[in-house]
Amino acid sequence: MRLKGIRSSRNVEDRRGRGMGRAAGGIGGVGVIAVLLIGYFTGIDVRPLLEGVQQSPSSNSEPRELTAAEEQAGEFAARVLATTETVWEKVYPEQVGEAYEPPVLVLFSGVTQSPCGGASGATGPFYCPADEKAYLDTEFFATLSQELGAQGDFASAYVIAHEVAHHVQNELGILGQVNSIRQQSSQEEGNALTVRLELQADCLSGVWARSVDGLLEPGDIEEAVNAARMIGDDTLQRRAGRTPQPHTFTHGTSEQRARWFTRGYETGDMGACDTFGTDRL
Template sequence: MGGRAGAGIGGVGLLIVLAVGYFAGIDVTPLLQGMPQQQSAPRELSSEEERAAEFSAQVLATTEEVWGQIFPRQVGRDYTPPVMVLYSGVTQSPCGGASGATGPFYCPADRKAYLDTEFFSTLSRELGARGDFAAAYVIAHEVAHHVQNELGILGQVNERRQAVGQARANALTVRLELQADCLSGVWARAVDGLLEPGDLKEALNAARMIGDDHLQRRAGRVPQPHTFTHGTSEQRARWFTAGYETGDINSCNTFQARNL
């Protein structure tokens, strides 16, 4: 990585980002290259991108520690962490192309979580979910999809979604996303000693700000439940809280819940 990216990048910034990638399981190649469809030459990293890379590494490290402890205790086997891909502008994955408009996502095909560096500012400035822990919750949510993949849940749900109609597929996706919110709460409980006053409130606010009903109202539309794919603001906050209060993966079985 160092040989490919050395030209054109400030020494300190390069060392920081390469260290982030090496020690924290973050693939920073797309970030170093910028927009691959438009340019292949490495470019200078902005201070904001460096901060995003460092912050993402710190959060990812906590998820690795937490799930590395929970899996042997609650699942009975070891946990294999994902790789996080930080990119700026656009990128490609086995699950398709992505841009800042796509939002963070997890691709089970390569077991990587993708995060656009601009999303942190979007979350705060446009969606009204401010604070470091709000951003940390979003990263923990994408890692939770990897946890679902490790548990075999993600593959089962994807197979089922392909066999049913759109409305039913959306309903299954809602349960999948709410389970990821709950698993994020399990992670938050495990890092409780690191939380500062107001951190939990930031995470709950982020969950509410990206609820389907809130986003549709924000876009000037009447909420249409049959089109929801992530759950309402109230549901997202409630399932996150359920995971936080119990710290137990078993409390996150949204697929058996009669009421979401």
């Protein structure tokens, strides 16, 4: 992705290096993230895989200097976020008829707090509608590439765009509606609704990708599609040594995630992302 000359968003809250603490334990950094990420995306109980690992912050919580890699990751995230602002500030009013208010991206390292609960890098990126902020431990980029097989800068950009897409859903009122229904539903029914929510976010990520076409390099879309496949519920459950259990899916299969991202990219139409009005996911 060509980001040289792209501005850095001001809607970034960088909590890294502030002494918030890091996860401690017997599995090193990226390994802990990778194992718990599988549980985050699939609903699998991964505690047996983490026996003996302490997930509380370490006692060393003194402020520290960011590494060169962290600085680079932060700059990358800020520029990608800026592209989402440029896209949605144009597309949202054109297709929805209302102004778009961008979210804040919180960068953290190890652990942090949010109104949606405590967050750790092990839980993966997420969006909290309570404060309209997306949360990202920049070490996740390494996890995505090294542990999950989703290489390339556009794979990482897709992750940011996906979380921003959840904010778009929040702006549309979809998150609130789905949450209300889930509170009155069984776990299986709630999971099915969550799948539709996540696939819609994938599709909206595709709408963003189409709108930044001038910044794309050869192979970028393939990187995003591959990332979508690598974090499909069925693929992650197989990686965890389990037989895929569709009733536990919360994000959709690899095929579904890739297809809905592609649908958004090919159409550029938010209306084409209606995962709640179709019988075929």
